[in-house]
Amino acid sequence: MGSIDLQQPLVVGPEISTISDDTRLQQLGYKQELNRGLSAIANFAVTFSIISVLTGLTTMFNMGLTYGGPVTMVYGWPIVGFMTMMVGLSMAEICSAFPTSGGLYFWSARLCGNRWGAFASWLTGWFNIVGQWAVTTSVDFSLAQLIQVIILLSTGGKNGGGYEASKYVVMGLHGGLLLTHALLNSLPISCLSFLGQIAAAWNVAGVFVLMILVPLVAKERASAEFVFTHFNTDNGEGIKSIIYIFVLGLLMSQYTILGYDASAHMTEETKNADKNGPKGIISAIVISIIVGWGYIVGISFAVTDIPYLLSSENDAGGYAIAEVFYLAFKSRYGNGTGGIVCLCIVAMAVFFCGMSSMTSNSRMAYAFSRDGAMPFSSVWQKVNKQEIPINAVWVSAFISFCMALTSLGSLVAFEAMVSIATIGLYISYALPIFFRVTVARKSFVPGPFNLGQYGILVGWIAVAWVITISLLFSLPVAFPINTETLNYTPIAVGGLLILITSSWFFSARYWFKGPHKNVGV
8 A cells, every 4th residue: 555646746627527536536646436426505504504503602602701792702603713714714725635534734735745745644633533523522521511401400400409410420411422323434435424414404404493483482582782782791700801802702703613623524425525515614604604793693682690500500500501591581471491402403403513523533533544654543443344344433432432431530621631522623734734835835736616816815815714713722811820820721622732733743744654555455
């Protein structure tokens, strides 16, 4: 099995439309092993389900309320959305040129050429795959916590003696969810495609139902002035600077619009991948920005008492958006049953998000193993009779479970580990874009989708934004700084960087030569 010649030119231009997906993949050095059954809509559906505005905005609503409240959420979302689109456009352009399941690490290898390609591939690939595992961990653990809140409210709420699950019960729920998602991802791609499209429809419908229904039933509603002009500085964290509070509040939005590299990882299962892969990335981001903003504005009209919503003494135990739903229906009908139903709608969206996240995980693990980068690669690259990378599915579930075990010892450690989900992934997004606008500025040959003369400009904006948000995620979120309030994100990400680079210099540089050809093997 030889290494791919990273300098080899590809067929481009008008001729590319006549080349089949399988032939295009062979040009990139791989044989077709996965079932290419996904349409453009199915590819989009997987990515849209991973971004899942219901998941990110619901689980991070406390942070948005704490740091700035309505103003940060309403105006911060389109700012983050626009800048994220710059990242997505740059990724879509590169995806069109190199439509493989490996996605970003393959792009980095190809863009850096034979001299630096292997190291660039190693660095990008490990940041990407660890980031993806952390995303799955975060999503399913958040769902386990949400289920616990639903049970709490269903049994009378915190103030009514409702059942509060222990951390071990939450961990058990997390394990059960990962098991369920692994079983679903063991199904043929046609089944996953169907479930993915249901998930996308559920997310869109769920947003519109909740953004209209919740403020409509609430007896007490916020004014338009509150929704569009109120800036919450009462964060209880010792932070008074308006600018500082605003930028911390942006983290809610940035955490939500994440995971759109999934369209790239699904390209070997997508028809017309060099066109539909980029379409999946861009359309998922655009639609998420639109429906997400509507969700933020709609729910904000049901927010009337921020300190109470954030208080651990409310019926939802401080889970702000759950309390918003619960109070809206309780004020109208005397009980919060309708609010619990609304939370179930959100929970189902989070469930679909976790399912799609594991789909993307497993394809990345399969591709990375196919190129020999993971321990026991020969095991994880195996494909079953249904053309599913079955072992990659189950190892992804197992690693995500192990990552969540840190929550049993310290939530601070768990949150630091999960922070890799955002920064780790965005670093892996920025690396190939950086290589495209620097070392490959003149040699990059675009595919059918390209940004033309604006490619370099958009690429630099994308790189600058990733650097900016990496710094934002590393800022202290409370003062004074001590062991309880310290933001461990830079330590976690720095530790990962040290592990990746040291493993390269002490071991991998002697045997990992970048993407391997498997055509004819």
